[in-house]
Amino acid sequence: MLESLKGNQKLTLLIISLASFMAFLDISIVNVSLPTMAKYFGVTTNTVLWTILIYIIVFSSFLIVFGKLAQQKGFKKVFLAGFLIFITGSALCTISTQFHELIIFRLVQAVGATMFSGITSAMVLQYLPKNQRGRNLGIVTTIGSMGLALGPLLGGYITEYINFHWIFFINVPIGIIGIILGHAVLHETDKHPGSLDLPGVVMIFIAQSTLIFALNKGLDYGWTSTIIIGSIICSVIFWALFVFRESRADEPLIDLNFLKMKDIALANAANIFSNMPFAGAVVLLPFYFEVVKGMSTSQSGLILTLMPVAIIIIGPIAGSISDKIASNRVTLIGAMIGVIGCLVLSTLNPSSSLLYVAMGLLILGASVATFNPPITKFILSKSPSKYRGIASGLVNTSNMIGNGFGTGILGTVAAMVVYTSVGPSTSDKLTPALVSQGLDNAFLVGTVAMGIALVLIALTLYKKPVN
Structure with missing residues (x-):
């Protein structure tokens, strides 16, 4: 019965x-x-943040690695293996009783997520069908x-009415469904045999993980602290x-000739800059809502969902338009909207x-x-x-780098307004005027970032894509 589902396009899109x-x-x-976890495991606020950070570090560091592996072993094999590792890590997170166990299992979960999500666009x-790609x-x-x-x-x-462990368990039944459907619906893709450049894998992991760590923790430790400067240098x-290494390896992880393709390089650079304002908004706007407008955390979160709502409504429309006209022309419009937002x-x-x-x-969400x-x-x-x-x-790596830069740079710009006015360690002295000024300065930087993205994408050529 399941064999009849092979190649079903609707189910394929559903699985991806x-x-x-x-x-x-x-x-x-x-x-x-996070507050509930910190109390349950008896760890500090800074320590419990590693629950998020370890996922982001692994997720951003191995996207290219598993993209390469999928080309060598086949997309279906890597995709389904990723699902299996992900639900295994999720199940182990569910039964973790020590914080170090949770971090290890969260790392396993992140590896699986990176395997299947890193190749979704290529899938x-x-x-x-080619005519419905956008x-x-x-x-x-x-x-x-x-x-x-x-x-x-x-x-x-889930945390309030059940137990925080169940936020991990919900992945298990969904993942099992994904494995069953994926096995039945997907066919294996052409393979490009080769070896995996393990020294390159280690180097890109250290390079990317130290960068992401510095961008995410720069505000906490201070940008001039030894650990942050050391991470950036590393x-x-x-x-x-x-x-x-890649310029000399027989089987490079990334063929540098690919990165030398002008349009590829320009578009990925534009992707980094375009993601900065969105990431900055997610981090900074809760301070505006809670300090300036006096809203509760739940109210703040509710208003922030306007950005994803705009994405949900406009995303498929923008994609369909890019099937009819040059996709980088649509992207150019997105950058213009972003500048306005x-x-x-x-x-x-x-x-x-x-x-x-x-x-x-809504404008910023429409831009994304x-x-x-x-x-x-x-x-x-x-x-x-x-x-x-x-x-x-x-593509996914440039998204993650852009998010890191947006959080780090826009957050620092906003924090500097407070620092120059009332000094460091003054969260209790935040005033509506200071928060508003910090936010305004940060989004002026965001405007510049989006303007750079606009220029970069404008430099790409409008010609028939390579298929």
Whole structure:
């Protein structure tokens, strides 16, 4: 009976979207449960943050690695193995009784998520019709955004009314369904035999993990602290070693000739800059809502869902439009919308109406929806088929780097307003005026970042993609 499902396009899209949903759900579902976890395991607030950080580090460090592995071993094999590892890690997180156990099992979970989510974009091109790539990428991106949006809501409900362990268990039955359907529906893709450059894997892991650590913890430890400066120096050294290694390896993890393709390089750079304002908004706007507007945490979270709502509505539409006109033209429109959204958010003050704030959030969300699916289609379509696994991982890696830069840079810009006015360690002295000024400065930087993304994508060529 299951054999009759082989190649079913609707089920294929469902499976790929499910993978995107689960990976991003588990980035955000843990956040609201952190205080409960800290109390349960008897650890400090800074320590419990490793529950999130370990997932992000692994997720961002191995995307390219598993993209390469999928090209060598076949997309179906890596995709289904990722699901199996993910639900195994999730089940182990559910029964963890010590904090170190949770971190180890969370790492296992992240490895599985990286295996299947890192190749979702490439799978759209491999398994689904060419003339619907933009639409389908828009749907996959939208479902991933739903995971990010629903994570805090589901996590809060489960933690309050059941037990925080169950935020991990919900992955298990969904993952089992994904494995069964994936085995029945997907066919194996062409393989490109070769060896995995293990020294390159180690180098990119150290380079990427130290960079992500510095970007995520710079505000906590201080940008001039030994650990942050050391992490940045370490990242630079290992990125240099990685490039040196890849230029000489017989079987490089990334063929540097691929990265030398002008449009690929420009589009991925634009992707980094375009993700910065969105990440900054998620981190900074709760301070505006709670300190300036006097809202509760739940009210703040509810308003922030306006950005994912805009993505959910507009993402598939933008993707479909990119099937009819050049996808980088659609992306250019997304960057223009992003500039407008950042400018609106850079003018917030204590007297700004909630309607005005909501307008800024919806515009910024519309920018993400109009930028991300078409830029993903553009990069993958420009990539020769033998590089599509790597290209998919590269797109997701640039997303994660952009999120890291957005959190680190925009957060620091906002914090500097407080620091220069009342000094360090003054969270209890935050005033509506200081928070508003910090937010405005941060989104002016976000405007510049989105403007750079606009220029970079404008430099790409409007010509028929390589298929």
